[in-house]
Amino acid sequence: MATVEDFTSQYGLVRKIDAFGYLDYLKNNPDAPRKHGKVVLVTADTPLKASRGEGKTTTTIALIDALRKRGIDATAVLRQPSMGITAAGSKGGASGGGKASLTHPELIDWGLCGEMGAIEAAQNLLVSFAEKAIDDGKLDTVLVPRVSEVPSRSLRSVAVDYGKGDVPEKMVLTPTCELMQIVVLSRSMDEIGERVSAMIAGTLDGKPVTFGEFIDLWRITNILADAVKPALTETSKGTPVYVHGGPFANVSIGIPTLVSVELACALHDVVVVEAGYGADAGAQKWLDIASREYGAQWPSAALVVTRATTWRDDPARQWRYPFHVNRLEKLGIPTFPLVNLWDGEDDQIPALRETAAELGFREPIIGNLFRDGGDGLTGQIDDFVTALEAVGVPSNPESRKGEDIVDTVRWIAANAYGVPAERVVFKPGFEESLNAARELVAGVGRDLNDFAVCAVKSPATMTDDDAAAAEERTVTLKKVEVRAGSGIAQVNLTKSLTTPMPKIV
Amino acid sequence: MATVEDFTSQYGLVRKIDAFGYLDYLKNNPDAPRKHGKVVLVTADTPLKASRGEGKTTTTIALIDALRKRGIDATAVLRQPSMGITAAGSKGGASGGGKASLTHPELIDWGLCGEMGAIEAAQNLLVSFAEKAIDDGKLDTVLVPRVSEVPSRSLRSVAVDYGKGDVPEKMVLTPTCELMQIVVLSRSMDEIGERVSAMIAGTLDGKPVTFGEFIDLWRITNILADAVKPALTETSKGTPVYVHGGPFANVSIGIPTLVSVELACALHDVVVVEAGYGADAGAQKWLDIASREYGAQWPSAALVVTRATTWRDDPARQWRYPFHVNRLEKLGIPTFPLVNLWDGEDDQIPALRETAAELGFREPIIGNLFRDGGDGLTGQIDDFVTALEAVGVPSNPESRKGEDIVDTVRWIAANAYGVPAERVVFKPGFEESLNAARELVAGVGRDLNDFAVCAVKSPATMTDDDAAAAEERTVTLKKVEVRAGSGIAQVNLTKSLTTPMPKIV
Structure with a gap:
């Protein structure tokens, strides 16, 4: 009888687990001992500013340490932070802090075991193969963007073969790319191969061409061999923590890999999954993409983290926090408000409890x-x-596969952003973009209505103007971009700008 | 008393060694047990085509296995292959083959432990910091190229901020960049920091500005924390093999890291260092850059690998192989010809031995x-x-530091390429490029004559036309580019094109 140890290797100060292999082993050995852990979502209030966290990772770490102290076998699954963003100084890291820390935050923050670099190389290699396909007459346009782990504003718009072809391109951050989505959503290397095969490389005479038509898939899967293995580290108190998959639930799915959560559920009783930025981004994507469309476990409970200031200091946006808590409760998920205090805020506890009671919340954790x-x-x-x-x-819950994709966007707006269908409006050009997307996927024999919708928006807003009165809030749909490999339709919405390639600050 | 085990960690199927830490420990503990291994260079004939190897890695692995079988404690230090080039199918990998193989060639060929990805991210982050410095008014031009591990011809010439700034840039392959040179040449993280500090980021009002003037160095060194550790693997026969540092001795230094060789010398009696492409590239750079200017050990012996066909099938270029063997012998290095046979070539052995004898070689190894x-x-x-x-x-040997840099190039041409000083010619524009380089480094208080010369040329040629008669061979100097951090003056020479960013094939 094998154990998870047989699928685990040391990688410096962390361990990596062949999750594909272990989960496959469990599937083939139904009598092997395993747990059936429950998933708990830690999500948050919509942040007031895009890059400021409310303390989701800190909360996650504190929570599993507290559960473990009570004798509950708890763990957390975190996303690997974007090293580029951390290194550039745009963000302080995403590995908790203070007494709610990991043993080796520097590893998590600074590139882990090269997972992001491998995904970057593999996605960029796909672009190189597409270029070669142009030389070989198999493509005349390339539709897959290059990626960079390091942010650089000037890469938002580039021309390659400058001075000759002057081909306009854009580069996006590695964690947001289609190949990262494929790694996050796939349950085997074969599935990764199939999904890469299904990616639309570009077009020839206006017709879409998939990578499966011209590349050696093993070249991509070889690069990813170690990147698909979740890392295992621990909190400073010794509670195990898995790290795997890319962040940025504002412009991508931004959740940990499904296999890292499934691995954790097979090994522990409570599995805390971090789903941020706010509930409108991370939780919405866990629920409506991962659970509804890709078989991830529906959460058994949720915590919605906020800060005292985020909750109360912007009267026009105060509606958001209770909206998130109530929405999750209405989905049948026991949802606990959690206020993460900063220094000097302890005296606000009674007032915060009073406000929570007035709102009909469960007793808040503060x-x-x-x-x-x-x-x-x-x-x-x-x-x-x-x-x-x-x-x-x-x-x-039931999949929405087959429903009209615009209806799905309206349904997301109503449920996750509180904006009814009639106030979901189309920006000029949206319909053309939608029709082009429909036609593109039809060209490879697929139906856009079978794609899962991934909202692309600012992390700091859910509607065109969150400060507007409730009955005036709208959601503007701007653009649809298809990712046929991950099966995702990226829908840009709200009037705020998204920053798939931020400036460093 | 510590041992190297205390500085070693498992990383999946390979081990990584904190060479900086261990060598520092040996320095501070002169009585600690250590060996004083001798360096043997395995280099090669100049290949007939740029991308075809003669079998240096295969020879290196076979040699250390054979030495170990005789009871000699031998090891090899290999360069990490460019994963991008391997993955793109432009080259078959660089980890030996057949019975002269590594236990896990796939690891070496496909990204090892993310070292190249980390160097790529760090070099690209430097460019992002330079961009930010432009926004902050601290720079008005950027002189550091972005890098990509994955080759893509169209990246040779790009414009960033396209449609607005239209800033022309080029991208080069990660292994060839200045930061890789710094990692290869440095003996501590402090030295890496100092060298990154000394890199010229760009100019402000025509005056050079170094990175030390505006960046937090720890952001770069944090990214490199694991990348500076050599990897330890073994041959299929169990002989230890270290892998560390980037390839491409045609357009960069292309040698293993100095610390990986020094680590190996402290632990083994014979340390075989692979120095390719041909002797005019890899060996020249080991001897004249690493040994002469950066304190690497002068080789105690050399093997020059060729194939029967390379040696004899191109009469006009047949002069190159004996030239290489004799040049190394003249430097006092016992030099052994080695002919790596391919299938069906065994019957050529007597003829090859005869030719070797006619040329006055030592008895060849075949x-x-x-x-x-x-x-x-x-x-x-x-x-x-x-x-x-x-x-x-x-x-x-003595350093050439302080000698006129053009004299040093002439000296290289005479010694390594067989072209006397009077036939080293300047292409129009070379002198301007040289003067600009002199002025640039003078602007940071340095003297170009203190820089080591790194010849940038095709791996397949040493002169403007290797097929020309000996007395008509020339070397054209085209351009000088300074790398103030690594202390290298890159001098483009000969009429052949170099390919710092190849097309994939």
């Missing part, structure tokens, strides 16, 4: 988790544990 | 090393072992 870590939570999670123990592993 | 591995060498290396045992660890 603590300075940077300062106190899991100890700040231990006395406050009885209700959470009770709620979690009460539910069975939930079944997944 | 074998089909792909087919036979180290067993093909065991009976033929007595003279080699005797010669190696006879010499003490050689002292290093």
Whole structure:
């Protein structure tokens, strides 16, 4: 009888697990010992500014440390931070902080075991193969963007073969690319191969051509051999933490890999999955893409993190936090408000509890988790544990596959952003973009209505103007871009700008 | 008392060694047990076509397996192949083959532990910081190229900020960049930091500005934390092999990292260093850059690999192989010809031995090393072992620091390419390029004559026309580019084109 140890290797200070192999082993050995962990989402309020976190990772780490102290076998699955963004100084890292820390945050923040670099190389190699296909007369346009892990504003718009072909291109951040989505959503290397095959490389005489028609797939899968293995590290208190898959739920799916969560569920009883930025981005994508369309487990409970200031200091946007909490409750997910205090805010606790009571919330969990870590939570999670123990592993909701894709966007706007269908409006050019997308996927024998919708928007807004009165809020649809390999239709929406390749600050 | 084990960690199927830490430990503990291994260069004939190897890696692996079978503690230090080039199918990998193989060639060929990806991210981050410096008014031009591990011809010439700034840039292959040179030449993370600091980021009002003037160095060194550790793997026979540092001795230095060789010398008696492409590229750079200017050990012996066909099938270029062998002998390095046979060539052995004798060579070593591995060498290396045992660890030759840099180029042409000073000619524009380089480094208080010369040329030629008669061969100097961090003056020479960003084939 094998154990997960047989699928685990040391990689410096972390361990990596052949999740594909282990999950396959469990499938073929139904009597092998395994757990059936429940998924808990840690998500957040919509941040007031795009790059500021409310403390989701800090909360996640404090929570699993607190659960473990109570004897519950808990773990967390985190996304690998974008090293480029951290290194550029645009963000402080994404590995918790203070007493809610990982043992080796520097590893997680600074490139882990080269996973992102491998995905970057593989996606860029696809572009090189597409260029070669142009030379060979198999393509005349390339539709796959190059990627860079390091942000650089001037790469948003580039011309390659400058001075001769002057071919306009754009470059996007590695974590947001289609190949990252494929790695996040696939359950085997064969599935990765099939999905890469199905990616639309470009067009020839206006007709789409997939990579499967001209590349050696093994060249891509060889590059990804180690990148598909989740990393295992631990908190400073010794609680195991898995790290795998790319961030940025604003412009991509931004969730951990499905296999890392499934691996964790086979090994632990409670699996905390970080889903950010806000609930409108990360949680929406976990629920409506991962669970609904790709078979990921529906959460058994959720925590929605906010800061005292985010919740209350912008009256026009105060509606967002209760909206998120209530939306998740309405989906049948026991949802706990969590206020992550900063230094000097302890005296606000009574007022925060009062506000939560007025809003009809469950009793909020409040603590300075940077300062106190899991100890700040231990006395406050009885209700959470009770709620979690009460539910069975939930079944997944119905897929929307086959529904008209614009109806799906309207349905997301109504449910996740609070904007009814009649106030979802089309920007000039949207319909052309939609029709072009429909035609492109029809050209490879597929139907756009079978694609999952991934909203592409600013992390700081859900509607065209979150500060507008409720009955005036709108959602503008701007553009559709298809990713036939990951099966995702990227729909740009709201009037805010997205930044798939930010300036460094 | 510590051992190297204390500085070694498992990384999947290979191990990585904190060479900086271990060498520092040995320096501070002069009584700690250590070896004083001798360096043997395995270099080659100039290949007839740029991308075809003569079998240097195969020879290196066969040689150390054969030495180990005789009870000699031998190892090899290989360069990490360019994954991009391998993955693109432009080259078959660089990890030996047949019976002269590594246990896990796929790891070496396909990205190892992310070293190249980390160097790529760090060099690209430098460019992003330079862009930010432009926004901050600290620079008005950027002189550092972006890099890509994956080849793409159309990246040779790009415009960034296209449609607005239209800033022309070029991208080069990651292994050829200045940061790779810095990693190859540095002996501590502090030295890497100092060298990155000294890199010229660009200019402001025509005056050069170094990165040290505006960046947080720790952001770069954090990215490189694991990339600076040599990897340890082994041959299929169990002989240890270190892998570290980038290839491409045609357009860069293309040698393994100095610390990987020094680490190997502290742990083994014979350290075989692969120095290719031909002796005019890899060996010239080991001798004249690494040994002469950066304190690397002068080789105690050399093998010059050729194939029967390369040696004899192009009469006009037949002069090159004996030229290489004789040049190394003249430098006092016992030099052994080695002919790597391919299938069906065994019957040529007597004729090859005859030719070697006519040329006054040492008795050549001849074998089909792909087919036979180290067993093909065991009976033929007595003279080699005797010669190696006879010499003490050689002292290093004098530096050329301070000599006029054009004289140094002429000296290289005379010694390494067989073209006397009077036939080293300047292409129009060369002198302007040279003067601009002199002025640029003077602007940061340095003298170009203190830089080491790195010849940038085709791997397949040493002169403007290798097929010309000896007395008509010339070397044209085209351009000088300075790399103030690595301390290298890149001098483009000969009329052949170089391909710092090849097309994929």
